[in-house]
Amino acid sequence: MKPGKQFWSGIAPKYAAKPIGDEAAYVATLERIRAHLPCGARVLEIGCGTGGTALRLAGEAGEIVATDFAGGMIAEARKRQGAHNVRFLVADVHDARLEPGTFDVVLALNVVHLMEDATEVHRRVHDLLKEGGSYISKTPCIGEPDLGWKFNLMRKALPLLQWLGKAPFVRFLKTADMDAEIGSSGFRIVETGSYPVRPPSHLIVARKV
Secondary structure: OOOHHHHHHHOHHHHHHOOOOOHHHHHHHHHHHHOOOOOOOEEEEEOOOOOHHHHHHHHHOOEEEEEEOOHHHHHHHHHOOOOOOEEEEEOOOOOOOOOOOOEEEEEEEOOHHHOOOHHHHHHHHHHHEEEEEEEEEEEEOOOOOOOOHHHHHHHHHHHHHHHOOOOOOOOOOOHHHHHHHHHOOOEEEEEEEEOOOOOOEEEEEEEEO
16 A cells, blocks of 8 residues: 555546536635634644645635645646635644744645544644634545445455545545544534535634633
């Protein structure tokens, strides 16, 4: 199986060209994020992919540091660079260049289910935030029951696809799992929602306490 960085860098051009699957759900997600961005906020996005969300939010933030551990993803993001206050950086959340207590908001969108060390990531996010800062995550929760035969088939096929290097590590989470993870990592959850509802892509807005 390919290491994670190689896998995501390898698919970056195709990922950049792929249209948004559910435009209405994406727009609703952006609206909820914007509602929790303080004026002039310093924002960190982890797992930014090819940078589309960071660029869409640039007008509502003071500065966005958009990071991804896959160099190929950041290379594609830099091709579409179009905002003076967005900086793309090849880094993971543990990178020493990210200083504790310096961010108003941390975003983790469609990435937590791909993390083997999610608990450590949540704790690191807590350290990076200023007091009272917000952690906003959105996670496909494909571990929920009764999602249909396609998800059952995907779950059965995934180990073989991973062995062949055709799929990354994936956690089959439920919405309650995500609430528990965030709530036990030093955060108070202030808002949740699913965009779309089925299969649930679970948005959590949480405050550092």
